[in-house]
Amino acid sequence: MKTAIIGAGPGGLTLARLLQRNHFVCEVYERDASPAARPYQGSSLDLHTASGQQALKEAGLLDEFNALSRPEGEAFRVCDAATAKIKFKTKPPKPGKPNKPEIDRLLLRNLLLDSLLPGSVHWGKQLDYVEQVGQTHILHFANEPQSESEFDLVVGADGAWSRLRAVLSPEVPIFSGVTAIETIISKDLVRSDVDELVGHGSLIANRGTQSLWCQRQGDGGVSAAQYMRTPEGWVAQCGINWEDSETARVALVDRHMSEGWAEIFRHMILGSGAEIWPRALYMMPVGWRWNPKPGITLLGDAAHLMTPFAGVGVNLAMEDALELSRALLRWGGDGRESLTEAIAEYERPMFERAQLNAALTWKNLVRNFGTHE
Missing domain, CATH: 3.50.50.60 (FAD/NAD(P)-binding domain)
Structure with a gap:
């Protein structure tokens, strides 16, 4: 066959x-x-024991995955959007017993x-x-x-x-009603307070119909994605020039994060220094x-x-x-x-x-x- x-x-x-x-x-x-x-x-990505990891095991690649993955990346925090105070965090995985390590x-x-x-x-x-x-x-x-x-x-x-x-x-x-705007902060641009707040894993802060997801990457950088409720076609019709990442970051923060968001979260978008990628979510x-x-x-x-x-x-x-x-x-x-x-x-x-x-x-x-x- x-x-x-x-x-x-x-x-x-x-x-x-x-x-x-x-x-x-x-x-x-x-x-x-x-x-x-x-x-x-x-x-x-976090690969789960019974699905992603099991597939790699049967593919004969689990040992290589374990050598590349980051068990500490399982750590998860929820923060208050306005104050950046941690409201909830998971315990680190037990040594040698990761459940869904990141790669x-x-x-x-x-x-x-x-x-x-x-x-x-x-x-x-x-x-x-x-x-x-x-x-x-x-x-x-x-x-x-x-x-x-x-x-x-x-x-x-x-x-x-x-x-x-x-x-x-x-x-x-069909359009889900949510759009994601993603960027990444390179390791050399990660501010010390961002480094401490995000930790080794992921962080989420919610406000109304917006949600900011931040995640540590393997090279020490931090990815940041702002999810928010929008109409379909918003990416093209909102008036933000996404081709110019610097002005797009400023416009996004001015329009959608000027109130109710702590300065550290606005900085994660403004201070990334990288491209910014808008993506309408479909399902x-x-x-x-x-x-x-x-x-x-x-x-x-x-x-x-x-x-x-x-x-x-x-x-x-x-x-x-x-x-x-x-x-x-x-x-x-x-x-x-x-x-x-x-x-x-x-x-x-x-x-x-x-x-x-x-x-x-x-x-x-x-x-x-x-x-x-």
Whole structure:
């Protein structure tokens, strides 16, 4: 059986590693031009024991993960937005018994990439459409005359705006009502009071329909993301020039953090000295699922896009990869009927797992930001 995976994120790369380790023929196609195309992949990730870490264990990569991860990153604090006083904080994990240690996204991606067969990840491949010919599939890529053919299974791990999702359903992501504005403070610009307040892990401060999330990164820097209730299209229509990061930071703080926020939190946006990235948060409807299609399935955000307010996105993607690989291994990959059954065996519990977590993240969104009108 020959498998094509669309997308080289954590879920797609985990699946590729699991399949290749069990001698399946597997190729990965990624739209980024190279591994270095996006040096900032986002804030660090906490991998859970029963999902992300279990996938790495079965991939034979858990020891390498443990060497790269930061158990101290589990620390979590909640602060008062107006005073910056700590209202709640977790205890540090017991030595040798981390539950969900943090790892930088780039380190995780490189760990997975380095584990794959040379030449099995193809960069600069933007999927255009999939053509079914008999019992196999042909992949067509944007702006490329050459296609890739004869795949028995095509797995969409291509994120929020998955091209492969459209093959299975006309459903598209809907706006959640929340927009995130992200930046990062490099280690050399982290002020001493910020260093002390954030500590080794994460910090959240809430005010009304706004929430500031700060997180320590592996290099000592601090990421900061301001989440707030906005109308759809706000990023383009708010009048802030996001291309000029310096003026954008000032405008964001003047308009949305001038009252009710302690100076230290305003400084986290104003003093970052880095780019600022606005991102409208989209989601698939809670409980969405598709009708089965032979030889095609999805995982991760392509299968169950949700907002980050339950902290499970990457763990779900890696768990999807693990469960799909297990289903394929049980059926042996030796015939059309068994492949169809293997996909169905994977999708049924995945839909239930996705609905449970999507409902949780939606509940948390409403609690923190109110309902979207």
